[in-house]
Amino acid sequence: MGSARTPEGARTALPAGRWLNRAAVQRALLHPLAKPLVFAVWLLPFAWLFWAAAADRLGANPAEALIRSLGDWTLRALVLVLLVTPLRVTLSWPALARFRRMLGLFVFFYATLHWLAYAWFDMGFDWAEVVADIPKRPFILVGTLAWLLLLALAATSFNRAIRALGAPRWQALHRLVYAVAALAVLHFFWMRAGKHDFNEVAVYAVLFAALLGWRAWRRWGAPQGRGVSSRI
């Protein structure tokens, strides 16, 4: 990270420095194929799961494997989308912002599939069963709540929605993604509580804490006068 902080144009002698050279990174991020590439990469988990489900390669309990894997990919996409701003600001890669909406929509995409897989393969789309299941399994309520917040964010993700809401209100609304992260960890924690196995939960909790903590620090803890707080 140190080399990235070198002034513009001052190339370092280290080969690794070239990769973090801001101008080169900026060029790569702005490349016309960059977005299609990220899009294709994030469709790969879906394609793989679809194939595995069709080919009966999901193991002894395919419904469980599918639901859990979709949940894992939702969490991973959420980590990545929350990583965009910290990377963009600390490494001075402004073009990274281009990918934020797409990654955010991938969070929504995998969360939606996760929820649908639960409702379909676990509950057989029997809504009475789903309603009966929710008070028994509060983690499902928490997950559903997180998905509803994501729905609100996805529904206001296009440019006209931003204009209609106005930037400050839009930004305030989209800070709900922090609540989504908290709910997602609670959902995962509660689900794993049955197994007494919190290792993976701890990994996500630490990641989200760091990503949200960095924002809190920028807003309230960092030395003032750099005029970046509004960019968080």
Added chain:
Amino acid sequence: MIIRTDRDGFVHSRSSEITPRHAYLGRRQWLAGLAAAGVAWASRDAWAQASPARPGKLAALPGKMSSVAGATTVEKPTSYEDATSYNNFYEFGTDKSDPLQYAGKLRTRPWTVEVEGLVNKPGRFDLDALLKLAPMEERLYRLRCVEGWSMVLPWQGYSLAELIKRVEPQGSAKYVEFVTLADRQQMPGLRANVLEWPYVEGLRLDEAQHPLTLLAFGLYGEVLPNQNGAPVRLVVPWKYGFKSGKSLVKIRFVEKEPRTSWNLAAPQEYGFFSNVNPQVAHPRWSQATERRIGEGGGLFAKRRPTLMFNGYEAQVGQLYAGMDLRKFY
């Protein structure tokens, strides 16, 4: 959709031995297989149809079809692959795939089981002695996991009562405690503090003496695969799977209710009895239905209703006569 009818087991206890008709008819492949073979008669032929005599590569362990009431359910056995790759055996890790991946290192010979406590004839039983202690039987049991899935498994073994009879419990013995292997050298899962090790389970003496309580040495006509609890384990088919300790090293006869591992970890979630009961929910999920592993349709298979005492109510219901099963869950 779960259709609640009088076939759910709890209401009509006597029907609990019969596979629900809708479930039976729903398995078209299975039915077709039966019809094609021209085999109509229950478990023996059905079983021979469903899985080859020895699907694995382990040493053969034949047994005579058990004559114990309820010990040979008329249901399609789970595939060998599913039964040996989807396991809960926390000593090897908490993922279902961990036991298959890590249990290969487990040395199952030499092996001794110590029988101690309130008995007239305590002793250390070598595995070979245990294997010859009583005639080996073949039993087809339903297995219901507390997590909400189930299998149908062909075990080889004999009633634990055979061993209990030989060691002569004293009048003060009220419970039996089962201690399982906890060897850090062989079991990577012990590094995680998910449970207190060694894993301990327990039964009331009359439960332990029930003929359905099986001391199992084999699965699918072969010695037990390591991931399924080799070389000797307990199988208590009317209780949630975690009550059936794997890789047993000690059987202790005691006066007080044993402190069992899951009960210690979460007493409000896992009671000492832990009988399969669709009417008593786990605090965090319903136990009314279950997913039968490998059931036709795979991803699209419906969950099936869970039966009272896992369908063994006719055989074991009287053990709990007069007990409030909500209180003693």
